[in-house]
Amino acid sequence: MMATSTNPLSACARAVTAEEAAYRIDYPLAHARSTRVIAFDESAAQTVASVAAVGWGQAQFYTASSSGDELVTLSGEPRVMIAEIEHSDSVIFAATDAMDPGAVASVGAACRERSIMTAGLLLLDSGPLSGTTLAAIRPYVRVLLVPADEDDLFELLKAIRA
Amino acid sequence: MLRPDINDLLTQTGPGTPMGNLFRRYWQPVLHADELPEDGCPPVRVKILSERLIAVRTPEGEYGLMDEFCAHRGVSMFFGRVEDGGIRCPYHGWKYNANGQAIDVPSELNNSEFCKNVKLRSYPLVKLGDILWAYLGDPQKQPALPAWEFATVPTRQTFTSKRLQENNWLQALEGGIDSSHVSWLHGGGPTGSGLEADPLFAGAKGNQYNKGDLKPFFEVVENDGGLLIAARRNAEEGHYYWRVTPWVLPNFTLVPPRGDHPIHGHFWVPIDDENCWSWSFDYHPTRELSEAEVSAMEAGAGVHSKNIPGTYRPVANKDNDYLIDRVKQKSGELFSGVEGIAIQDSSLQESMGPVVDRTKERLVATDAGIIKARQKLRRAVEALRDHGTEPAGNVIEHQKIRSVAIVLPPDLPFVEGIGDGFQAREGVPQTTV
Ligand code: FES
Ligand SMILES: [Fe+2]
Numbered sequence: 230m231m232a233t234s235t236n237p238l239s240a241c242a243r244a245v246t247a248e249e250a251a252y253r254i255d256y257p258l259a260h261a262r263s264t265r266v267i268a269f270d271e272s273a274a275q276t277v278a279s280v281a282a283v284g285w286g287q288a289q290f291y292t293a294s295s296s297g298d299e300l301v302t303l304s305g306e307p308r309v310m311i312a313e314i315e316h317s318d319s320v321i322f323a324a325t326d327a328m329d330p331g332a333v334a335s336v337g338a339a340c341r342e343r344s345i346m347t348a349g350l351l352l353l354d355s356g357p358l359s360g361t362t363l364a365a366i367r368p369y370v371r372v373l374l375v376p377a378d379e380d381d382l383f384e385l386l387k388a389i390r391a
Numbered sequence: 392m393l394r395p396d397i398n399d400l401l402t403q404t405g406p407g408t409p410m411g412n413l414f415r416r417y418w419q420p421v422l423h424a425d426e427l428p429e430d431g432c433p434p435v436r437v438k439i440l441s442e443r444l445i446a447v448r449t450p451e452g453e454y455g456l457m458d459e460f461c462a463h464r465g466v467s468m469f470f471g472r473v474e475d476g477g478i479r480c481p482y483h484g485w486k487y488n489a490n491g492q493a494i495d496v497p498s499e500l501n502n503s504e505f506c507k508n509v510k511l512r513s514y515p516l517v518k519l520g521d522i523l524w525a526y527l528g529d530p531q532k533q534p535a536l537p538a539w540e541f542a543t544v545p546t547r548q549t550f551t552s553k554r555l556q557e558n559n560w561l562q563a564l565e566g567g568i569d570s571s572h573v574s575w576l577h578g579g580g581p582t583g584s585g586l587e588a589d590p591l592f593a594g595a596k597g598n599q600y601n602k603g604d605l606k607p608f609f610e611v612v613e614n615d616g617g618l619l620i621a622a623r624r625n626a627e628e629g630h631y632y633w634r635v636t637p638w639v640l641p642n643f644t645l646v647p648p649r650g651d652h653p654i655h656g657h658f659w660v661p662i663d664d665e666n667c668w669s670w671s672f673d674y675h676p677t678r679e680l681s682e683a684e685v686s687a688m689e690a691g692a693g694v695h696s697k698n699i700p701g702t703y704r705p706v707a708n709k710d711n712d713y714l715i716d717r718v719k720q721k722s723g724e725l726f727s728g729v730e731g732i733a734i735q736d737s738s739l740q741e742s743m744g745p746v747v748d749r750t751k752e753r754l755v756a757t758d759a760g761i762i763k764a765r766q767k768l769r770r771a772v773e774a775l776r777d778h779g780t781e782p783a784g785n786v787i788e789h790q791k792i793r794s795v796a797i798v799l800p801p802d803l804p805f806v807e808g809i810g811d812g813f814q815a816r817e818g819v820p821q822t823t824v
Contacts, residue, residue, distance in 0.1 A: 250745065372756065381763065
């Protein structure tokens with residue numbers, strides 16, 4: 230048969246119909262595993278706390294200490310950063326221009342060493358971005374939303390089944 | 392993951408649907424101009440946004456787009472006879488002008504009075520560049536004519552092709568926004584880059600950055616007409632090489648340029664909920680396309696496709712398993728085994744089924760660009776539906792946009808570094824590496 234002729238028996242032609250799509254097997258997909266959402270400054274922490282309040286399957290929410298070595302839970306308990314991210318499959322950075330570059334670098338480096346997927350949200354109300362903020366966060370997050378708001382964080386978490 | 396009701400909201404574009412209403416706020420490409428090649432030529436069937444229409448070009452040179460079926464007994468006007476001032480149904484001789492208004496109903500005695508009450512639903516159809524554009528929305532709210540640079544540069548600077556893609560429009564659009572698939576599907580996977588093999592990409596300096604850094608970072612930036620989706624790779628001395636793809640609502644994207652090659656981009660236009668037209672174009676802002684470039688495009692290089700002669704269906708399609716070559720797939724010569732960017736995309740996007748079930752996706756944090764685009768689409772649809780808010784993208788300022796490739800210092804917002812490089816400006820070359 231010539232390449233251009235219609236062959237109703239080709240594997241793809243049979244498979245891609247709406248009828249066949251209905252046979253895609255149905256079973257619950259695993260949620261993301263141990264999503265960590267980390268705020269890197271006070272104002273980012275407010276956004277993170279308000280999204281956290283919705284209630285999530287497994288995601289956990291923190292504010293980073295200024296060294297980044299500690300993560301403080303929403304209820305105010307300090308935890309060791311490395312221990313908290315160790316078993317995570319994705320870490321989401323939330324920051325504004327007020328963030329501490331050192332904290333971002335230490336959490337970022339820990340994620341990179343462990344090949345943990347990262348995403349960042351720069352929560353800016355308005356005005357131009359500071360180059361220092363960008364230069365500090367860029368190397369550590371695979372994807373950065375600029376600017377982002379509370380809704381972006383909410384949609385992202387929902388989409389990844391956090 | 393997307394809730395089923397939101398999946399429906401974003402994928403259904405027929406009359407009366409919220410997304411259909413959104414699409415009806417824009418001029419959309421519907422035909423190549425040469426599908427109606429001369430005054431008085433045969434009419435052409437058009438299906439767009441789940442509406443079956445017929446396009447005519449009268450002997451006087453007037454374009455018209457109207458209900459495909461004769462008001463009398465529902466015969467397809469594909470069989471109509473194009474006559475002075477319009478088109479006549481061959482069944483009982485009812486004749487319509489380019490606006491679908493009946494102008495002659497031979498069997499009726501009080502002919503002109505009767506005619507007044509017979510009108511086929513019709514839409515404006517205009518030629519701009521080498522494309523015929525239609526507007527299916529409220530006539531009171533008709534936007535300015537399209538201002539996309541590819542359609543407004545002189546004809547010899549631009550080339551457009553289209554191909555049938557047998558799946559929902561959103562699946563195709565998402566491929567255009569999802570930059571992270573590029574280094575896999577089109578780049579030859581982890582092993583290398585297919586760029587130099589294509590005459591429409593070869594030789595650009597930027598290709599070396601692509602090859603040298605196979606794990607790009609992404610930045611997704613809000614833009615008036617939609618989003619800017621940027622892929623960032625390492626360049627010399629701590630500099631970054633940026634490739635920035637603009638998405639303009641609802642269905643327009645531009646691919647970042649390579650060297651002095653023409654810029655390419657796409658429109659994904661819903662035919663119905665299970666098919667769309669993938670329009671692909673290439674244009675250069677300041678020079679004519681060379682003969683070699685045009686023949687490469689005609690042969691299906693770059694973003695174009697080789698279609699079955701006389702049709703817009705690709706030669707490699709689902710009926711022949713997209714001519715997948717398992718030997719080349721194994722050797723790595725073709726990472727997916729499928730030849731050509733266009734078919735690499737269509738083979739995979741069609742394989743998801745006509746309308747993919749987005750409740751079964753396992754999205755990850757780095758899909759943030761797609762997540763954001765869906766969110767923007769949804770907000771635009773709901774704002775139009777609930778408050779009548781005009782969506783972005785149907786004004787000239789949002790359409791006069793360019794994609795960009797550039798090398799910048801590490802601490803610069805790329806939007807700032809690029810500045811008016813995003814603006815389509817007559818006589819000014821594209822910003823490219
Ligand atoms: S790896 Fe993305 S769809 Fe399979
Ligand atoms: Fe693609």
